[in-house]
Amino acid sequence: MMGDNTLTDAVHWRFREDSNPYVRGLKVALVQMAVGSDKAKNVASAVKQIHRAKEAGAQLVALPECFNSPYGTKFFDEYAEEVPSGATSRALSKAAAETGVCVVGGSVPERFGNKLYNTCTVWDGSGKLLAQHRKVHLFDIRIPNKMTFRESEVLSPGDQITTFDLAGIKIGVCICYDLRFYEMLHLMAQEGCALIICPAAFNMTTGPRHWELLARSRANDLQLWMALVSPARDTTAAYVAWGHSMLVDPWGSVVGQLKESEGTLIHEVDVKVVEEVRNNIPVRTQRRTDLYETVKKFKK
Numbered sequence: 001m002m003g004d005n006t007l008t009d010a011v012h013w014r015f016r017e018d019s020n021p022y023v024r025g026l027k028v029a030l031v032q033m034a035v036g037s038d039k040a041k042n043v044a045s046a047v048k049q050i051h052r053a054k055e056a057g058a059q060l061v062a063l064p065e066c067f068n069s070p071y072g073t074k075f076f077d078e079y080a081e082e083v084p085s086g087a088t089s090r091a092l093s094k095a096a097a098e099t100g101v102c103v104v105g106g107s108v109p110e111r112f113g114n115k116l117y118n119t120c121t122v123w124d125g126s127g128k129l130l131a132q133h134r135k136v137h138l139f140d141i142r143i144p145n146k147m148t149f150r151e152s153e154v155l156s157p158g159d160q161i162t163t164f165d166l167a168g169i170k171i172g173v174c175i176c177y178d179l180r181f182y183e184m185l186h187l188m189a190q191e192g193c194a195l196i197i198c199p200a201a202f203n204m205t206t207g208p209r210h211w212e213l214l215a216r217s218r219a220n221d222l223q224l225w226m227a228l229v230s231p232a233r234d235t236t237a238a239y240v241a242w243g244h245s246m247l248v249d250p251w252g253s254v255v256g257q258l259k260e261s262e263g264t265l266i267h268e269v270d271v272k273v274v275e276e277v278r279n280n281i282p283v284r285t286q287r288r289t290d291l292y293e294t295v296k297k298f299k300k
């Protein structure tokens with residue numbers, strides 16, 4: 001029997017023939033929004049998009065990295081807020097409670113004591129803070145004649161690996177540069193994640209080279225769904241985001257992708273595909289850990 005069962009106010013699972021925990025679908029919305037210099041306007045736009053995604057049937061709505069602030073080290077201090085008492089946190093919590101959807105709040109510059117972090121907050125459908133991820137790997141790179149960026153000049157790195165549970169589906173969160181660190185995402189897969197959500201703002205140098213490559217590689221290697229959410233491209237900004245928010249299935253296939261302008265990608269994440277791929281290609285049980293063991297444990 002197929003039918004709709006309501007387990008919580010926030011999440012409506014679509015159950016199919018059996019009670020296998022992987023036999024579930026979750027409708028996700030990836031909001032590729034324009035981000036400008038007006039913080040209140042950015043937050044209002046995010047709230048509006050959460051409501052619109054809910055109307056379109058989304059059960060989980062994800063926003064991009066730095067959705068309330070321009071992306072750049074010179075902006076973080078000015079735009080930073082405390083979590084969860086700041087205005088942006090309060091707006092996301094309210095939007096989640098009003099719509100009953102889970103909100104993965106991209107990221108915001110977070111002030112904590114005298115430190116700043118690049119932080120993603122996750123809100124359940126009652127508006128409660130479900131998880132908080134501080135970008136673990138700061139974006140410090142130097143590509144001669146192309147770009148230099150040093151988040152560590154102003155930000156501190158997080159020291160937690162973040163996963164949360166949404167009515168039985170384990171979901172991991174990483175932020176942008178974190179995506180390049182296979183070991184951390186491997187641990188999320190090992191912990192049972194079926195989906196990893198990555199709010200991210202790649203740029204015009206690394207975006208065309210690595211964005212899709214990394215999304216598909218992680219999905220394929222870890223045999224799970226990968227959702228990457230970027231701000232829309234603004235060619236007048238100090239840092240020009242690549243855009244191209246995308247959803248990749250556990251086969252490594254891109255099932256949906258936006259272009260560079262504003263838009264929302266809505267798609268069902270079928271958790272059953274995770275099990276299917278892992279059964280069909282059982283690399284998880286075929287590792288030669290007698291020869292190598294690079295990823296060992298999940299430190300809480």
Ligand SMILES: NC(=O)CC(=O)C(=O)O
Pocket residue numbers: 138139175176177178180201202203206207210
């Ligand atoms: N902005 C980032 O954190 C990462 C990025 O743009 C890249 O890895 O490329």
